Amino acid sequence: MVRLQVTEWQSGAEVRVKHMMPPGHIRTPSYLRGKTGTIERVLGPFPNPEDLAYGHKAPALPLLRVTFSMREVWGDTAEQPDDTLEAEIYAHWLERVSDDAT
Amino acid sequence: MPIGSKGCQTMPHDHTHSPSGHPYRKDDDVPLNYWQTLEIAVRELLIEKGVTTATEIAAQIDAMDARSPANGAAVVARAWSDPAFYDQLLADATTATRDMGFDIGPMKLIAVANTPQLHNIVVCTLCSCYPRNLLGLPPDWYKSRAYRARTVKEPRKVLAEFGVTLPAGTQVRVHDSTADMRYIVIPQRPAQTDGMSQQTLAQLVTRDSMIGTGLAKTV
Numbered sequence: 001m002v003r004l005q006v007t008e009w010q011s012g013a014e015v016r017v018k019h020m021m022p023p024g025h026i027r028t029p030s031y032l033r034g035k036t037g038t039i040e041r042v043l044g045p046f047p048n049p050e051d052l053a054y055g056h057k058a059p060a061l062p063l064l065r066v067t068f069s070m071r072e073v074w075g076d077t078a079e080q081p082d083d084t085l086e087a088e089i090y091a092h093w094l095e096r097v098s099d100d101a102t
Numbered sequence: 103m104p105i106g107s108k109g110c111q112t113m114p115h116d117h118t119h120s121p122s123g124h125p126y127r128k129d130d131d132v133p134l135n136y137w138q139t140l141e142i143a144v145r146e147l148l149i150e151k152g153v154t155t156a157t158e159i160a161a162q163i164d165a166m167d168a169r170s171p172a173n174g175a176a177v178v179a180r181a182w183s184d185p186a187f188y189d190q191l192l193a194d195a196t197t198a199t200r201d202m203g204f205d206i207g208p209m210k211l212i213a214v215a216n217t218p219q220l221h222n223i224v225v226c227t228l229c230s231c232y233p234r235n236l237l238g239l240p241p242d243w244y245k246s247r248a249y250r251a252r253t254v255k256e257p258r259k260v261l262a263e264f265g266v267t268l269p270a271g272t273q274v275r276v277h278d279s280t281a282d283m284r285y286i287v288i289p290q291r292p293a294q295t296d297g298m299s300q301q302t303l304a305q306l307v308t309r310d311s312m313i314g315t316g317l318a319k320t321v
Contacts, residue, residue, distance in 0.1 A: 027228060027280050027281050028280070029227050029228060029254075029278060029280060031227075031254065032278075043210075043282070043283065044282070046281070046282045049281070063281055063282060063283075065212075065283075073254075074255065079255070079256045079257065079258055079259065080258060080274065082273060083257065083258075083273055083274040083275065083276070084273065084274075084275045084276070085254060085275070085276040085277075085278060086275060086276070086277050086278070087277075087278040087280045088278075088279075088280045088281035088282065088283055089280070089281075090281065
């Protein structure tokens with residue numbers, strides 16, 4: 001896996017949570033996978049809990065607080081589409097959404 | 103059945119209800135489960151090998167039980183009274199609360215402030231992350247599947263069930279405490295509290311208002 005640098009992440013950037021379903025101890029809620037949001041602030045680095053949980057050597061990763069709209073998370077079934085949700089997502093779960101992406 | 107009533111005299115062997123009329127609770131004579139057994143085994147080994155002592159464990163449990171929402175209430179009351187502290191708290195709640203003298207241990211804290219335009223509510227969908235070092239033990243409902251699952255999906259309905267109805271135009275922001283940070287909500291300061299001491303203000307700050315499922319008490 002490509003190790004991402006802290007400097008690649010800045011608040012205000014648009015990011016997507018990777019749509020993957022790995023087994024094991026995961027700290028990325030499944031309801032947010034594949035969803036796009038905006039970095040609220042950059043935290044960390046923190047040791048990757050997916051390694052810590054098994055007593056493995058845990059590389060420190062940037063942790064990003066990402067803001068999602070309820071519209072993005074729940075689609076048409078959102079209770080109030082303009083309400084927001086924030087969650088902490090580790091860098092290896094995020095990909096940048098480039099401006100020219102279709 | 104009232105104490106001394108005729109019924110008690112005619113049914114002396116009715117042991118299903120206490121004199122106050124409540125049913126007796128069954129003794130919990132159930133076998134230990136796997137995790138309880140594991141905890142006892144590890145604890146006894148640690149004591150046997152001299153890593154820790156029963157006294158140290160009891161002291162740590164005492165320290166955990168001693169933490170209460172009163173700590174968080176003092177933080178909120180100060181934030182309401184001291185604009186510089188409010189700014190510091192929002193910028194770096196870990197340092198601000200530690201500097202105030204609270205033993206928050208390794209906890210990393212983020213404070214989020216409610217305003218007329220924004221209401222914050224905290225949940226941990228993955229488990230039960232909670233700022234224990236500042237608010238004490240979480241309420242049982244905080245750990246329930248219903249609260250964890252519903253708060254991210256229908257926070258306004260959940261809030262209504264807690265008796266919180268927000269004005270139209272107030273945005274709700276849910277904080278899913280998924281990783282290393284813990285959250286405290288700074289509720290809005292109630293009206294007509296100008297000039298109150300921090301100690302009096304702290305009385306208005308409820309545990310639920312710091313989770314976001316409630317508002318501060320009004321005067």
